[in-house]
Amino acid sequence: MTVRLNILAGGALALSVLAFGIPSPGAEPRVHEIVIDKLAFGPAPEALHVNNTVEWVNADIFRHTVTATNGSFDVDLPAGAKGRTILKRASVVDYFCRFHPGMKGRLEVAP
Ligand SMILES: [Cu+2]
Numbered sequence: 001m002t003v004r005l006n007i008l009a010g011g012a013l014a015l016s017v018l019a020f021g022i023p024s025p026g027a028e029p030r031v032h033e034i035v036i037d038k039l040a041f042g043p044a045p046e047a048l049h050v051n052n053t054v055e056w057v058n059a060d061i062f063r064h065t066v067t068a069t070n071g072s073f074d075v076d077l078p079a080g081a082k083g084r085t086i087l088k089r090a091s092v093v094d095y096f097c098r099f100h101p102g103m104k105g106r107l108e109v110a111p
Contacts, residue, residue, distance in 0.1 A: 031084075034105070035059050036077065041066075041095075041105040048109045054085045065098045066105075 030052045032045040037059040048054075056066050058077040066075040066085070070093060075083040090111040097103035 029053065031055050033057055036064050036066075036103075039100055039103060041097075041103060044105055044107055048087060048107055050087055050090055050109060050111055052087050052109075054087065054107065056083045056085070058082070063099060064103065066095050067098050069094045069096065 030049075031054075032048060032052060033055045034044065035042040035057045039060065039062065045054075056075055056077055058064055058079060058081050061079050063076075063078045065077065066073065066083070068074065070091075072088070072091075072093060073085045073095075075085060077083050087107070087109045090109050093107045093109065095105050095107065
């Protein structure tokens with residue numbers, strides 16, 4: 001389902017480029033990487049927008065989760081694993097690791 005949505009978004013972008021000749025940067029389905037290492041989340045990217053994707057990369061030797069305090073996502077990441085979250089709504093979302101409650105982060109998603 002997620003993959004299909006991404007393909008549809010890409011198709012829409014390609015059509016708009018064909019129709020108008022110039023890409024519209026705000027509509028681009030970007031992927032932002034956040035690396036988890038040494039029991040800490042890497043810095044949150046600036047300029048996150050709806051329909052952007054965050055790719056979580058667990059570079060640590062521990063298993064972690066990325067768990068939103070509002071329940072909007074909960075990604076389980078064994079050591080070395082990657083996972084993705086698509087940002088569906090403009091919001092400020094705090095998140096933490098269920099195994100290490102001191103690990104915290106925040107995503108600020110603009111429209
Ligand atoms: Cu953890």
